[in-house]
Amino acid sequence: xxxxxxxxxxxxxxxxxxxxxxxxxxxxxxxxxxxxxxxxxxxxxxxxxxxxxxxxxxxxxxxxxxxxxxxxxxxxxxxxxxxxxxxxxxxxxxxxxxxxxxxxxxxxxxxxxxxxxxxxxxxxxxxxxxxxxxxxxxxxxxxxxxxxxxxxxxxxxxxxxxxxxxxxxxxxxxxxxxxxxxxxxxxxxxxxxxxxxxxxx
Amino acid sequence: xxxxxxxxxxxxxxxxxxxxxxxxxxxxxxxxxxxxxxxxxxxxxxxxxxxxxxxxxxxxxxxxxxxxxxxxxxxxxxxxxxxxxxxxxxxxxxxxxxxxxxxxxxxxxxxxxxxxxxxxxxxxxxxxxxxxxxxxxxxxxxxxxxxxxxxxxxxxxxxxxxxxxxxxxxxxxxxxxxxxxxxxxxxxxxxxxxxxxxxxx
DNA sequence: GTCTATATTGCGATAGAC
DNA sequence: GTCTATCGCAATATAGAC
Numbered sequence: 226x227x228x229x230x231x232x233x234x235x236x237x238x239x240x241x242x243x244x245x246x247x248x249x250x251x252x253x254x255x256x257x258x259x260x261x262x263x264x265x266x267x268x269x270x271x272x273x274x275x276x277x278x279x280x281x282x283x284x285x286x287x288x289x290x291x292x293x294x295x296x297x298x299x300x301x302x303x304x305x306x307x308x309x310x311x312x313x314x315x316x317x318x319x320x321x322x323x324x325x326x327x328x329x330x331x332x333x334x335x336x337x338x339x340x341x342x343x344x345x346x347x348x349x350x351x352x353x354x355x356x357x358x359x360x361x362x363x364x365x366x367x368x369x370x371x372x373x374x375x376x377x378x379x380x381x382x383x384x385x386x387x388x389x390x391x392x393x394x395x396x397x398x399x400x401x402x403x404x405x406x407x408x409x410x411x412x413x414x415x416x417x418x419x420x421x422x423x424x425x426x
Numbered sequence: 427x428x429x430x431x432x433x434x435x436x437x438x439x440x441x442x443x444x445x446x447x448x449x450x451x452x453x454x455x456x457x458x459x460x461x462x463x464x465x466x467x468x469x470x471x472x473x474x475x476x477x478x479x480x481x482x483x484x485x486x487x488x489x490x491x492x493x494x495x496x497x498x499x500x501x502x503x504x505x506x507x508x509x510x511x512x513x514x515x516x517x518x519x520x521x522x523x524x525x526x527x528x529x530x531x532x533x534x535x536x537x538x539x540x541x542x543x544x545x546x547x548x549x550x551x552x553x554x555x556x557x558x559x560x561x562x563x564x565x566x567x568x569x570x571x572x573x574x575x576x577x578x579x580x581x582x583x584x585x586x587x588x589x590x591x592x593x594x595x596x597x598x599x600x601x602x603x604x605x606x607x608x609x610x611x612x613x614x615x616x617x618x619x620x621x622x623x624x625x626x627x
Numbered sequence: 628g629t630c631t632a633t634a635t636t637g638c639g640a641t642a643g644a645c
Numbered sequence: 646g647t648c649t650a651t652c653g654c655a656a657t658a659t660a661g662a663c
Contacts, residue, residue, distance in 0.1 A: 246535070265629070382586070382591070383580050412580045415617060419619040452637080452639080
């Protein structure tokens, strides 16, 4: 069975929007990439922005699913929760390699889809991490005096930045060295080791 | 004395390009924002791309200066060199709040200016950090077995990501909590603590 | 649901007066 | 160095045939 035009449009539009932004791609280009007619975009999505919105929602699908799983889970100890987030980051970027580009594009120049999609999920992730770190400090796992809000950003940064910098990093690092899993593991180890309470103080 | 049109164009174009990208801003918009005529962009910069290139070069100015200073400096011990990078990051983002947006925009969708500007400076920073970490491991300061290339990206990530995420972070964190210096200090402390060799192993 | 043809608007760049 | 006027082109969107 052949894919319908609607689905095909979303699929081929994803890397185009991710690379060039909403303003950087024309409807003609989107239609041609999908092997569809120019009018198809308006017909199926009501215009270019409608297609962009659909692409963005597809990108956040795995995050929505993961957040539901987390909500339905029994509460884990702090370190376990941070570990869960770490594997979630790796998994999501594997499933949706373009996601981070959309997030950053939306962060620096929000489109109409920002409120509807981005602002819906990011705060929930932030809250999950914030709570985990708070409990960890209270339980004595992590350093007292840690600024929790900043520490959340640090974890997100040390894990996610790699996935933005990858195109450039590929040119700077020996090729054999590349493995998302290995990166994420070491980065998380550095972070966790960094916030852990020192035994001898 | 009034600023000349050339300078004024670069100044007003900076936030526009940073927010909306090269394709997202029109020459008419750029000229109007600078209080100049539409033809001025072509006259002074040979077109929209020429202006964009000039903006990008201005953004990288402090980095170029910092790299020269580093090159002319006596070699410092590894931890000092990483500390130097950290204060450099904070300083540059303070001087050029839009820089990171341009870097990321160029990373995901390189324009003609990418080769000329971005590829010129980033590898030199990478090399400086790579060498510092390598020496630190050799000297026994940092954990043996550390993947140096990945560790460079982790440091860049934990420090820089914050400056991208700021617009969103402002909404998630209590307002009083915001200070770039405080963020950078804690993040660097976490990182350094994370890569340090454990005393008791 | 898909096509062609077209209406309309805005784009970047420049010629030529001042 | 700055302006107006305009050329040529590509953009989005849609009306109407199939």
